[in-house]
Amino acid sequence: MEHPLNIYNTLTRKKEPFVPLHEPFVGMYVCGPTVYGDAHLGHARPAITFDLLFRYLSHLGYKVRYVRNITDVGHLENDADEGEDKIAKKARLEQLEPMEVVQYYLNRYHNAMEALNVLPPSIEPHASGHIIEQIELVKQILDNGFAYESEGSIYFDVEKYNKTHHYGKLSGRNIDELLNTTRALDGQEEKRNSVDFALWKCAAPEHIMRWPSPWSNGFPGWHCECTAMGRKYLGEQFDIHGGGMDLIFPHHECEIAQAVASQGKDAVRYWMHNNMITINGQKMGKSLGNFITLDQFFQGAHESLQQAYSPMTIRFFILQAHYRSTVDFSNEALQASEKGLARLMEATANLDKLIPSATSSIDVKGLRAKCYEAMNDDLNSPIVISYLFDATRGINSVLAGQATISGEDLEELKSVFHLFLFDILGLKEETAGTENNNEAYEKAIDMLLSLRMQAKANKDWVTADKIRNELTALGFVIKDTKEGFEWKLNK
Known part of the structure; x- marks a missing residue:
């Protein structure tokens, strides 16, 4: 198979010929939504972007395994591992089970994706369904010396990792400078450095979503899910990882560090990111x-x-x-x-x-x-x-x-x-189901224009002009052709 496709790799900051690891198979992982509210226009862009890629790779003859995750646990209110779990907060406010919130908004997300003609992924794994895999990932990172325990929580040691690897290579951030400016921390702080990120969080007594682990009853950090599920379904190395540019730091930067710290090598070959809707x-x-x-x-x-x-x-x-x-x-x-x-x-x-x-x-x-x-x-x-x-x-x-x-x-x-x-491109004809688009409506316009043609044939110009003028006033564009007529409604 020829390889004409060139894609921009965020990691190398240049366009590169796309050559999969195991042609004709392509492993593609895309970050899906955190389902605690209705999908908005910003969610549509990555879905449509990677649907376009999925469609084109499939058209070129590749056998694509497209994994798009659902985040239903561990995504806290900010990126500093603080605040409440977004789904747990929604469940508390609405007096629902967390998975009730997840299912409700996931159904609505799927309906929106279907309306946009976004093809379903090959696999759509949930973070809450892969707690075991995430615990195993944390164990590997601990065993390799790149994480530490603090009060029942496990944190990734960014400073230690950065001594032998490059934390910041995807986003281009200077982590050495960041470490030097944030070293002074409150004595009660669990983290050694504020840039360290949670791999496992010990659950507070009021926290709804929790699982047993070797360290505490708690829940995985947000960044773990994609590393663990990508590896499970696509292997230790796969071709493409995608998402919005807002995920480059910290989420995808943390994913790279987790993969290297756990298995000793990068997992992803091509990082692709769509820009924002503003x-x-x-x-x-x-x-x-x-x-x-x-x-x-x-x-x-x-x-x-x-x-x-x-x-x-x-x-x-x-x-x-x-x-x-x-x-x-x-x-x-x-x-x-x-x-x-x-x-x-x-x-x-x-x-x-x-x-x-x-x-x-x-x-x-x-x-x-x-x-x-x-x-x-x-x-x-x-x-x-x-x-x-x-x-x-x-x-x-x-x-x-x-x-x-x-x-x-x-x-x-x-x-x-x-x-x-x-x-x-995945576009399709739409029928709105309103009177402006139904069959009876179209037949009525055709009948009026047929009457106009008959009037013209009988040289009844007054009737012919009256039909045309009144339809034009209503927004119709009428065109006489050799075969008869054509019409459309101007919006």
């Missing part, structure tokens, strides 16, 4: 209170939204930017995405209306190769979309009788649009 230049997230849930987008039920936006509009909006670029939310940008998507879908439908000629006056050859070239250049989805827009102009020219297309070129165009628009 609102007015600020990261969208639950902790900042500036998020809009996906359900609110789908229903238009938020004060910042001028209208509802369909799942495919959201997906298209995200794919229109390269995954490593920041995307800033605005109604104007989403409305532009809605119109752009409608244009591509209309062009796809119009391909079935084209009548082939003996020769082509539009250039179809090379479109497939250009789309592949863009995808192979670190999944450059916006460039693929731009090529499809270019092809749309040709389709419209043929439809208007201003250009011709051969049967062979028409079939090629249909194939390329179906492959890249639907199979790889």
